[in-house]
Amino acid sequence: MNSIRRHLLVWQLAALLLTGLVSTLVAYGVAWETFNRQRDDSLAQIAYSIIRHGTTSDTDASSAAATEDTSDPADQGDFVSQLWDARGQLLYASLTNGGPPRQGAGLHTFTWHGQFWHSFTVIDGDLTIQVANTHERRGDVFRTLSVNAWIPLAVMIALLSAAIWWLVRRALAPLQTLQQALSQRQAADLNALALVRPPDELLPVLDALNGLLVRVQAAMQAQQRFIADAAHELRTPLTALRLQAQILGDETDPLVRGRLVQELLSGVARASRLIDQLLKAAQLDAAATPHTAVDLVGLCQEVLIGLSPMIDAKGLAWGLDAPASATVNGDLAGLRMLVSNLVDNAIRYTPVGGQLNVALTIDIEHVQLTVDDSGPGIAPPLRERVWDRFFRLHPGAGEGSGLGLSIVRQIAEQHRAQVSLDTSPLGGLRVAVLWPLPAAATHAH
Amino acid sequence: MKLLLIEDDDMVGRATRHGLLHAHYAVDWVRNLRLASQACTQQRYDAMVLDLGLPDGDGLAWLRQQRQTGNAAPTIVVTARDAIPDRVNGLNSGADDYLPKPFDMAELVARISAIMRRHHGQASTHMAIGDLQLDLSARSVRVAGQEVTLSAREFALLECLASKPGAVWSKAKLESSLYGWGQEIASNALEVHIHHLRKKLGAPRIVNIRGVGFQLKTLP
Numbered sequence: 001m002n003s004i005r006r007h008l009l010v011w012q013l014a015a016l017l018l019t020g021l022v023s024t025l026v027a028y029g030v031a032w033e034t035f036n037r038q039r040d041d042s043l044a045q046i047a048y049s050i051i052r053h054g055t056t057s058d059t060d061a062s063s064a065a066a067t068e069d070t071s072d073p074a075d076q077g078d079f080v081s082q083l084w085d086a087r088g089q090l091l092y093a094s095l096t097n098g099g100p101p102r103q104g105a106g107l108h109t110f111t112w113h114g115q116f117w118h119s120f121t122v123i124d125g126d127l128t129i130q131v132a133n134t135h136e137r138r139g140d141v142f143r144t145l146s147v148n149a150w151i152p153l154a155v156m157i158a159l160l161s162a163a164i165w166w167l168v169r170r171a172l173a174p175l176q177t178l179q180q181a182l183s184q185r186q187a188a189d190l191n192a193l194a195l196v197r198p199p200d201e202l203l204p205v206l207d208a209l210n211g212l213l214v215r216v217q218a219a220m221q222a223q224q225r226f227i228a229d230a231a232h233e234l235r236t237p238l239t240a241l242r243l244q245a246q247i248l249g250d251e252t253d254p255l256v257r258g259r260l261v262q263e264l265l266s267g268v269a270r271a272s273r274l275i276d277q278l279l280k281a282a283q284l285d286a287a288a289t290p291h292t293a294v295d296l297v298g299l300c301q302e303v304l305i306g307l308s309p310m311i312d313a314k315g316l317a318w319g320l321d322a323p324a325s326a327t328v329n330g331d332l333a334g335l336r337m338l339v340s341n342l343v344d345n346a347i348r349y350t351p352v353g354g355q356l357n358v359a360l361t362i363d364i365e366h367v368q369l370t371v372d373d374s375g376p377g378i379a380p381p382l383r384e385r386v387w388d389r390f391f392r393l394h395p396g397a398g399e400g401s402g403l404g405l406s407i408v409r410q411i412a413e414q415h416r417a418q419v420s421l422d423t424s425p426l427g428g429l430r431v432a433v434l435w436p437l438p439a440a441a442t443h444a445h
Numbered sequence: 446m447k448l449l450l451i452e453d454d455d456m457v458g459r460a461t462r463h464g465l466l467h468a469h470y471a472v473d474w475v476r477n478l479r480l481a482s483q484a485c486t487q488q489r490y491d492a493m494v495l496d497l498g499l500p501d502g503d504g505l506a507w508l509r510q511q512r513q514t515g516n517a518a519p520t521i522v523v524t525a526r527d528a529i530p531d532r533v534n535g536l537n538s539g540a541d542d543y544l545p546k547p548f549d550m551a552e553l554v555a556r557i558s559a560i561m562r563r564h565h566g567q568a569s570t571h572m573a574i575g576d577l578q579l580d581l582s583a584r585s586v587r588v589a590g591q592e593v594t595l596s597a598r599e600f601a602l603l604e605c606l607a608s609k610p611g612a613v614w615s616k617a618k619l620e621s622s623l624y625g626w627g628q629e630i631a632s633n634a635l636e637v638h639i640h641h642l643r644k645k646l647g648a649p650r651i652v653n654i655r656g657v658g659f660q661l662k663t664l665p
Contacts, residue, residue, distance in 0.1 A: 235525035235546040236454050236457060238547045239454075239547035240454065242547045243550055244460045246549065247550060395500050396452075396458075
């Protein structure tokens with residue numbers, strides 16, 4: 001159980017009780033000592049007082065002993081007084097049973113009849129005067145007195161405890177306010193949190209929370225914009241599909257129907273490609289993916305082989321220039337999409353009979369992927385804009401989604417690689433992707 | 446009836462043109478506003494279908510400009526932007542109707558027909574010229590109560606002649622109303638259609654004004 005409140009309360013109250021206990025015990029000890037000394041002193045004072053007031057004559061001593069009437073051996077008084085003559089004869093005792101035995105001069109403690117006694121004995125001429133009281137009696141008196149002392153102390157401790165408990169509660173109240181404010185929030189409410197006069201300790205927490213909310217809000221807005229853009233972009237391809245299907249339904253001429261079916265299939269292909277690209281772009285916006293070692297040479301070969309039907313359909317001359325292997329750290333699926341998008345673009349934009357070349361090079365600092373084509377290229381003024389989502393060089397024509405290059409750039413950024421556009425020696429576009437080492441691992445020639 | 450289709454997407458344009466031809470309209474298809482302006486200076490269209498996502502400018506601004514320079518052709522605006530402000534903006538810019546994407550071919554055709562009707566001040570889909578009754582949606586005609594079967598071209602020709610009662614149409618005007626770009630017209634195709642129409646409708650309804658053109662006469 002990990003609780004600030006509990007921590008504070010337990011330790012503060014423990015400290016309070018401990019201090020209270022220790023100081024009580026010490027005070028008790030000191031007071032008892034003082035009390036005993038004072039009592040001893042009283043014994044002496046009484047003894048001397050008896051001497052000063054004079055004692056009765058010897059002849060009256062025994063009658064004095066006889067006339068003393070005490071029913072309680074412990075006496076109603078606090079002490080017992082006794083008188084002996086020089087011969088050791090008890091002349092007077094305030095107890096019926098004669099009282100404790102005669103001690104030597106001075107203060108003594110002894111056991112008599114199962115009790116502890118304190119006595120003070122004075123020898124004055126022929127007489128020995130002794131004043132004594134029981135330890136138990138002393139204790140009783142002391143306890144009665146001390147109650148008057150420790151009851152107020154206990155009350156004070158109780159009040160202090162209550163005060164501590166209440167103050168801790170008050171001090172921690174802002175945490176509870178914060179908790180309530182947060183738990184009442186709807187999921188969509190990403191506005192900044194505000195507490196009325198927050199304590200200094202909570203300010204950094206609040207600031208950090210609000211910073212987080214701002215980031216989440218920005219991410220959510222970006223996502224909403226993307227969804228809206230995606231839905232918008234999908235309308236035209238879907239319109240084409242709908243119309244193509246409807247006119248197919250209305251057409252009776254089989255030759256024409258055949259052509260319309262082909263049109264419809266192209267329309268479906270375009271819509272599918274757009275959806276694939278949209279999904280990938282959405283994934284890129286979301287979580288980061290784990291990185292492993294990826295051999296770019298193998299990846300390029302795989303992509304080119306996969307796209308070879310398209311390449312052959314356009315009669316392109318193509319090839320891959322690469323070392324035996326070139327490894328970088330990255331997300332395999334993402335890198336595959338990057339290479340695939342670049343090669344796919346090159347194929348689409350290169351006219352029939354043109355050229356397509358993919359190259360991988362390694363030096364001490366970098367791994368570079370280059371895709372060259374002999375198509376129309378991209379004019380320098382447009383080279384900045386082509387990275388934008390949904391930007392198309394020839395809107396309306398072809399099956400492009402406008403997302404290909406923006407996805408390439410996003411994947412490159414995730415891998416800390418740079419992408420650049422240039423004019424290709426083949427006459428068309430050159431796209432170069434540069435991965436810095438130590439992102440690149442092993443290589444071999 | 447000749448339409449101008451202004452649409453930049455290849456597939457949507459091809460499919461729309463096909464569907465409109467199938468609905469017996471003649472269609473000229475342009476892919477951007479520059480070509481659209483050119484086409485509008487070369488001839489008057491009976492209606493326009495304007496897609497707003499064009500690469501070379503804002504379709505609504507172009508439409509407003511066209512309205513100012515006297516192009517009153519009834520226009521349907523077609524677009525992926527479907528919010529209320531977009532619709533209001535479209536209609537306020539001079540559009541006669543607004544159709545969001547994706548749309549049905551049948552709905553497009555029906556709405557084009559509706560805006561053209563309205564443009565000609567006709568409340569219903571029926572047109573009566575004397576004892577001729579044209580059903581524009583069924584594309585059929587009754588002569589003095591008797592149903593007469595016409596081919597698509599013949600009906601289109603009749604519809605043209607009947608659209609402005611008493612008006613005289615030159616051969617060139619009739620041809621441009623019946624045929625779009627990319628459709629081959631034999632040099633005497635129009636005369637052949639006129640001939641067939643005269644035969645089917647009986648009586649000297651279609652008059653050839655020498656040197657000027659053709660006129661549909663209203664017979665009681």
